[in-house]
Amino acid sequence: MQIPNVAEKWSGEVIVVTIGATKEEGGTRQKVVKVGGASCIPFMDFEGNPGHKPAIAMDVLDTPPEDLPPALLEPFKDVISNPALWAKKCVEEHGADLICVKLDGIHPDKGNKSAEEAVKVVRSILQAVGVPLIIWGCDDPQRDNEVMPKISQATKGERCLLAAATQDNYKNIAANCMADGHNLVTLAPVDVNIQKQVNILVSDIGFPLDRIVMFQTTGALGYGIEYAYSIQERERLAALSGDKFLAMPVLCNVGYESWRSKEAKAPDEEAPGWGRAAERGPLWETITAATLIQSGVDILRMYHPKAVAAIKKHIDALYANGN
Amino acid sequence: MIAVAERINGMFSDVKKAIINHDPRPIQELARRQSESGASYLDVNVGTAASDQLSVMKWLVEVTQEVTDTPLSIDSQKLEVVKAGLEAAKGACLINSCKGQPEELDKYIPLALEKNASLVCLTIDKQGIPQDIDKRVEIAASIVAKAAEYGLDPTRLLIDPILFPLNVDQKQPALMLEVFRQIKYISDPPPRIIVGLSNLSQGTKERSLVNRTFLAMALAAGLDAAVMDVLDENLMNVAICADMILNKQIYSDSFLKAARRAEIKA
Structure with a gap:
């Protein structure tokens, strides 16, 4: 009996976004990272091209975080006060494809640092590592509108990925990214309709669709992962069905969200029956990442080296037959 | 939905005049405006304007393609005229149309396969x-069985169950909705369904209202495509909105604009 071919035919594909610029391209990066390009459901490579492998961005904070769980602090305790060395360690020892500089320190409640200080941190990281950068504001719209334009100008030509434009606050950052040649994260918290709308709004002011990465906010395992998953899945199906305003690569904030959960961060003495904290936290982050990439994710922001190593291995295995 | 733009047709007096005068400008203006309005295909029909239908079809195709990349729907009841249009056309066309008798299908389905075209088949027999x-x-x-024999992909087969003017038989539009539903059960994947939407409102007042009300009902019953007046903005809004309500497009506050811009870029 002939077995019918049930492979889906997709009419669309995920747009390829290039992050970073080499010397020849007007930047200083040793390599660029391309994300997107899938023309099939994740890892169903008999239906189409699975696209570029999901890239791993490791988070580096501009200000030493005060409340890191011990299991997370351990691998970075020697570099936690020096973002450049922290970034270098992520790239050289743990194989980060990208560094995500999180500018927590500019937040009014977390130090209210000046734009000049933020620029200094970003410059030091650019010098310390050769991978492309994601630069993330503090999620306070007023401070981000003050600081991100300066960051954008200071990194002109590096083709960074800057975050984030929202439905209510997109003109400032989009205009700066456009002028300075950066990519842009568009953010809509767990809402596919608003995500599409933000993408339309930024493209209305002339921002090119092939320089956008979408971010739905992320739920960790046990903390709403299914909401993030189903929205991302819907976005990916829309992209593959030809919706040009939802065809951009997707980013997930796995590290931060995973390590907020008590299951990840509770120390051994508080949760003696849950397994050792040193393993439990990285595992929580690993499972969150492994689950979400099935929905169609192109950039994973991650924290712990053990989780990064496990996910890199997992991605390589998933792509072993595809490419 | 697939919107086949109807205006480049020698039955319209402006097009007829352009054909007689061999003046490409009115044709090209229609091609441009219909493309900008979101046409998926531009229907090209010689009408009754000229005796030499083959050369007029060729000319219409050529002047249309000079100003737009929108795919063409080659519209004639004569196989030779269809062939002349397909010869002149670049890219994949829609053949509009073929009757449902086996001997007709035996001529048109191989032609569609050869030209990588989609094919409209009317539910007309002897x-x-x-x-x-x-x-x-x-x-x-x-028709579906015959297409399957030849290996024509069901998504390239469009069944036209033939819509009459409302004032000829007013029972018919409601029955037609049932026809759409049943055609969708014929195969999996099902064939596509197309109608000549403007036929429905022939001879009525409020043509646009009649067209767009039926379009919304028809899309809900399974209609995929229509030969229609894409220059009617209200009608196109209904087409876009119905696709959105049927979850074929994801909602956003700017969904009308998004659909139009996606069409133009596609």
Whole structure:
């Protein structure tokens, strides 16, 4: 009996976004990272091209975080006060494809640092590592509108990925990214309709669709992962069905969200029956990442080296037959 | 939905005049405006303007393609005229149309396969256009079977169950919705369904209202495509909105704009 071919035919594909610029391209990066390009459901490579492998961005904070769980602090305790060395360690020892500089320190409640200080941190990281950068504001719209334009100008030509434009606050950052040649994260918290709308709004002011990465906010395992998953899945199906305003690569904030959960961060003495904290936290982050990439994710922001190593291995295995 | 723009047709007086005067400008203006309005295909029909239909079809195709990349729907009841249009056309066309008798299908389906075209088939057999639902669905099923024999992908087969003017038979539009539903059960994946939407409102007042009300109902019943007045903005809004309500497009506050811009870029 002939077995019918049930492979889906997709009419669309995920747009390829290039992050970073080499010397020849007007930047200083040793390599660029391309994300997107899938023309099939994740890892169903008999239906189409699975696209570029999901890239791993490791988070580096501009200000030493005060409340890191011990299991997370351990691998970075020697570099936690020096973002450049922290970034270098992520790239050289743990194989980060990208560094995500999180500018927590500019937040009014977390130090209210000046734009000049933020620029200094970003410059030091650019010098310390050769991978492309994601630069993330503090999620306070007023401070981000003050600081991100300066960051954008200071990194002109590096083709960074800057975050984030929202439905209510997109003109400032989009205009700066456009002028300075950066990519842009568009953010809509767990809402596919608003995500599409933000993408339309930024493209209305002339921002090119092939320089956008979408971010739905992320739920960790046990903390709403299914909401993030189903929205991302819907976005990916829309992209593959030809919706040009939802065809951009997707980013997930796995590290931060995973390590907020008590299951990840509770120390051994508080949760003696849950397994050792040193393993439990990285595992929580690993499972969150492994689950979400099935929905169609192109950039994973991650924290712990053990989780990064496990996910890199997992991605390589998933792509072993595809490419 | 697939919107086949109807205006480049020699039955319209402005097009007829352009054909007689061999003046490409009115044709090209229509091609441009219909493309900008979101046409998926531009229908090209020689009408009754000229005796040499082959050369007029060729000319219409050529002047249209000079100003737009929108795919063409080659519209004629004569196989030779269809062939002349396909020869002149770049890219994949829609053949509009072929009757449902086996001997007709044996000519047109291989042509569609050869030219990588989609094919509109009318539910007409030797007895003419059937009056009831069952006979229309029966002819549709025989068309689908024939297409499957030849290996024509069901998504490239468009069944036209033939929509009459409302004021000829007012029972018919509601019955037609049932025909759409039943055609969708013929195969999996099902064939596509197309109608000549403007036929419905022939001879009525409020043509646009009649067209767009039926379009919304028809899309809900399974209609995929229509030969229609894409220059009617209200009608196109209904097409876009119905696709959104049927979850074929994801909602955003700017969904009308998004659909139009996606069309133009596509």
